[in-house]
Amino acid sequence: MGILRGKLLPPVLAILFSALLCGVALVVSGANPLRAFGVMVSQVGEGTTAVDIVNSTGTYYIAALAVAIGFQMNLFNIGVEGQYRVAAVVAAVVGGSIALPPGVHTLVVILVAAVVGALWAAIPAVLKVTRGVNEVISTIMMNGLALGLAAYLIRSDVFGELRGNNIRTPEIPASGWMPGIPLGSSGTVFGFVFVAALLGIGYWVMMNRTRFGFELRASGESSTAATAGGVSAKKMVLIAMLLSGGIAGLVSMPEILGRDHTYSLNFPAGIGFSGIAIALLGRNHPGGIAFGALLWAFLDKSALALDNVGVPREIVTIMQGAIVLSVVVAYEVVRRFELAAQQRQVGKELGTVGAA
């Protein structure tokens, strides 16, 4: 009961509250919220939407895992956004310009993406441990630089090529693709979605069954206690940031290996920030994050149907923002409530409640 109340109630309340808020917004703007919700649900059965949701869940899941590793030790990697972007460009360029046997080629692309993501994250990590620069500010700046670098690298006179109206990197040959599961007319599930699930399992094992995970969580719970216990804070920051960046580098892989085979100008933006929101919603737990990623993907992909009933689909962005804000508030309120309940109980058992 305690677990249910403390862990499940806040997100449920937050989602209901946000849905209510958006419902009110829809009523005010003259639309029928029930009908809007209805078309969103029925959209799941249409065309490739269901598969799109699964694929997008994989992408969001990886991004949220990357953020969650930092969160475990109170490290704010706001820079997932930049890390996956730089990793995507470099991996696409490398993948498109080498020839290797199938399988190895794919592995090399994945490896390059992870290493580049980790290197991009290494800059704020090193600045933090050597110069004491706050990682929030430095990763935000790195996000801007990543945008610029990505735009520069795909210029047609650097590594990119002009195709129609779009600038993109050279296409990765078929040996570097990752096969998916074709489901006929309803689309193809990206193979990398399963890698994402494996990453989630790996994350759980690392956090709960390894010494490193324990040290990471200890640093997050109380950095002074961890230091007293012989955990080097600087080392933990460095490793956590590199790991986070490495996983962030993989965010683009489902789409690049499974469908696009190239990085182009209209590569999706904002996945890193969604990852932050999802990690918060899922409380850094691999299961919770999976649920959050699924919710985000559902909202994103089903929103396409809203245009048919005359509702701007951006309402789901508002809903996502409202969910994050209300879920963190709800967690905090429940935490305070439980703290007070605990204090009352202790007071009762000690028989001092009347005096207090």
Next chain:
Amino acid sequence: MSTSLMNPSEAPSTVPPPRRARRFPGWLVGVLGVAGAVVLISTTSYLTDVPQLTSTGTVQTAVRLALPILLAGLGGLWAERAGVVNIGLEGMMIMGTWGAAWAGYQWGPWAALVSAAVFGALGGLLHAIATVTFGVNHIVSGVAINLLGAGLAKYLSTLIFFPLSHNPRESPAVPKFDTYSTPLLSDWLGDLESQQRVGLSDVAGILRGLVTGVSPLTMVAVLLVIGTYLVLWRTRFGLRLRSCGENPVAAESLGVNVYRYKYLAVLASGALAGIGGAALVLNPGQPGYLEGQTNGRGFIGLAAMIFGNWRPGGLLGGAALFGYADGLQLRSGGKTFLALVYGAVLLLGAIVVWQLVRRRWFAAAGGIVAAVVLYAVYYSVDEVPSELTTYAPHLVTLVVLAAASQRLRMPAADGLVYRRG
């Protein structure tokens, strides 16, 4: 940062630390800084033969582009001085752009300013409720507000602007402010500028850029900077507000209502960020609201504030620098921008000499290496790609943070959740 880890039960020493007298008053540092910057830019302009560096047009564009950054940074300053980190500036700014366009196309530019401030303050109110009342982590709340602000602006613009402009990403045209010039002074400075005399013409060009085509918005922004300084550093209210950012427990014990001051500060912060958004919409180069118009300027404002060491004067310098780099790129392209790299080499040279005089060999060596690298860039590249120049502020901020993070001093309780009782 480390001060936050200090044991609160440690007995506070009653003996005040020996007061180190500041060698120069603040205004003198400012004047010297401005003079140094002008000398640096005109020297660069002379040596690289790029007169656009100090042309009237460049300075005018720079002022226009610096305004949103300045106002966002001012918003950040208010919040952080009261101890609330405001990453949500970007979201509040986006809400400001929408609010400005919505009121602006109907009732004119002054209404746009007011409406932008109100919309920005709404975002600030949300941030205050989450961080002050509910004690949510400041960064988390800020990220959420950025998501929410962007979503809200998109939703509202599809809903309200689409029927008018037939484009869900754009508002109808918003009327701009009339601009004012000082005719006699402008003409005289124009004459002086066209004579192309070393130094003198540069100063004339810069001054002419500052006094020609001045928008009321610029005056509002300047007044807001001065007002912020006076309110925060010269009034009782300001002292109390800053005490909430330094040591809220002590402030509360002296009878300051910390929650109320934090609320006021974050509301003001949102309003200022909103006005920063209005500065984008009311920029003569823009038709009105455009999706993605802020393009991370809220974050650059935050960077400018950090660059300025959480002080209004320094913030002004940071915003001027970032706006100038932006304006130069926009007016005359990557080739002229390269001259700035040359200017940076000169600046580094001066710093190295200074470090040598002070016998700091290590810092001097670092400066020499950096200068050589930059000069190599200047020598080997024809122009800086426009994709990269846009993000020059980000790079400068990173470098400043890396080089001077020990000298920057943020409010002691900045970013910490405070709970009464």
